[in-house]
Amino acid sequence: MSWHYSPYLWPRIGSIVLGGFCASYVWPLRRAPGALTLLALLFSAAAWALTDFIQYGCQSLATKLVWENLVYIWSGLTPVLWLVFCLQYTYARGRLRVSEFASLLVIPAIGLILAFANPTDGLMRRDVSLD
Secondary structure, three states: OOEOOOOOHHHHHHHHHHHHHHHHHHHHHOOOOOHHHHHHHHHHHHHHHHHHHHHHHEOOHHHHHHHHHHHHHHHHHHHHHHHHHHHHHOOOOOOOOHHHHHHHOHHHHHHHHHHHHOOOOOOOOOOOOOO
């Protein structure tokens, strides 16, 4: 895998470092309401930034498409975890039932299936090329 430097990589590196830094402060408070969900949210956001970082740095189209598809995992999971964290932190809800959490993951799962089914058929992206 050949690598290409770009100034657009620095914000992703900052996001990865910031996510790890925040997680290190939340870890001692993991027994607080919503803290484990916040840790999962921080991990998901850092993983999103990491996969995006790798995707931007790759030079071959096939490798970029694979990493771009992996971004869909984290870009779908992060908003769901954010909602669950907000519900837990504000005491609007305690723990969600498995069926409730699974229903929140339906739309991200559909997006993930469409991204991996055929990445160049036009459902998620068309005319994929490198400039």
